[in-house]
Amino acid sequence: MKTLLTDSHEKAAEIIKNGGIVAFPTETVYGLGADIFDEKAIAKVFAAKGRPADNPLIAHVGNRDQIRLLAGEISQHAEKFIEAFFPGPLTVVLNKANSIPEIATAGLETIGIRMPRNDLARRFLIACENPLVAPSANLSGKPSPTRWKAVFEDLDGKIDCILKGESTEIGLESTVLDCTGDVPVILRPGAISLEQLQKLVPETEVYKPGKTEAPKSPGLKHRHYSPNARVVIVSNVEDITCEKEKCGFIGLVKPIQEFSQLCICRTTEEYARELYSFFRLCDQQNLKTIYCESVEEEGLGAALIDRLRRASE
Ligand code: TXA
Ligand code: MG
Numbered sequence: 001m002k003t004l005l006t007d008s009h010e011k012a013a014e015i016i017k018n019g020g021i022v023a024f025p026t027e028t029v030y031g032l033g034a035d036i037f038d039e040k041a042i043a044k045v046f047a048a049k050g051r052p053a054d055n056p057l058i059a060h061v062g063n064r065d066q067i068r069l070l071a072g073e074i075s076q077h078a079e080k081f082i083e084a085f086f087p088g089p090l091t092v093v094l095n096k097a098n099s100i101p102e103i104a105t106a107g108l109e110t111i112g113i114r115m116p117r118n119d120l121a122r123r124f125l126i127a128c129e130n131p132l133v134a135p136s137a138n139l140s141g142k143p144s145p146t147r148w149k150a151v152f153e154d155l156d157g158k159i160d161c162i163l164k165g166e167s168t169e170i171g172l173e174s175t176v177l178d179c180t181g182d183v184p185v186i187l188r189p190g191a192i193s194l195e196q197l198q199k200l201v202p203e204t205e206v207y208k209p210g211k212t213e214a215p216k217s218p219g220l221k222h223r224h225y226s227p228n229a230r231v232v233i234v235s236n237v238e239d240i241t242c243e244k245e246k247c248g249f250i251g252l253v254k255p256i257q258e259f260s261q262l263c264i265c266r267t268t269e270e271y272a273r274e275l276y277s278f279f280r281l282c283d284q285q286n287l288k289t290i291y292c293e294s295v296e297e298e299g300l301g302a303a304l305i306d307r308l309r310r311a312s313e
Pocket of ligand 1: 026029030031032056057095105108110111112134135137174175186193
């Protein structure tokens with residue numbers, strides 16, 4: 001299949017309306033969208049990514065009214081989170097409406113819903129009219145794409161269109177928050193932090209296997225976010241020993257050793273924004289090991305550490 005590259009959200013929306021699948025930018029990472037009511041198009045999304053069929057997709061809406069199309073009842077705490085953080089990098093998991101095809105949610109009775117705040121994403125979503133399901137637009141198991149060129153690298157010839165936008169502002173996937181129980185549970189940390197959520201609903205907690213009641217997010221059991229290179233998390237930059245031509249380093253403090261690829265970031269935000277494209281760069285250069293400096297596990301740092309741990313498993 002020929003993949004169309006365009007910066008017209010109208011053209012991209014036409015393709016969706018004709019049953020095609022389109023990669024598009026959001027503030028977190030690029031997504032691969034299909035009309036939520038088009039089962040054939042959704043099947044194409046799973047096929048293009050090589051995504052396991054038991055991993056549910058997130059529904060993306062262009063305005064708040066569309067949430068009612070997708071969800072059964074909306075709990076009080078969910079209302080609060082939607083009010084405060086939509087549009088933005090938060091996905092709320094709610095009980096799903098009957099009209100949602102099973103393939104979208106991998107047979108679950110619940111559905112993750114998110115309203116991106118990226119401008120191009122919103123214009124595109126509104127032009128599509130129906131909500132879209134959209135996983136990250138990478139091959140399953142690879143780091144999520146933060147630039148359209150990374151989407152191209154993974155999915156050229158496998159999808160109908162790439163809506164070209166800027167590189168993504170946050171660079172890590174949205175916070176996934178289960179709102180179906182009495183207590184909201186973070187299934188995947190992201191840019192909307194535990195601290196921010198607890199300001200609205202103090203009982204909010206982070207999912208802990210075996211401890212928390214909420215059903216485990218199916219996506220958590222799959223290998224994720226990993227480059228081919230080995231990822232090693234280091235707390236003290238001076239402890240690293242490596243052959244310089246085979247290693248990369250990303251972090252906040254510049255090491256004294258030499259590395260063949262180096263990415264020094266001024267802030268945790270910049271670190272998060274650069275991480276996945278750095279992983280891809282190191283893979284292109286066939287590096288054996290990527291050393292990643294540890295950060296404080298609070299705010300965005302909690303999401304960054306989560307992705308580093310998964311990549312290093
Ligand atoms: O930032 C993001 O969320 C990006 C952009 C494109 O919006 N999307 C994204 O989608 O990261 P994906 O499919 O790569 O990751 C979705 C995660 C998976 O871990 C999945 O298992 C979980 O959300 N998830 C989706 N629906 C769920 C549900 N109903 N219950 C529990 N977990 C769910
Ligand atoms: Mg993904």
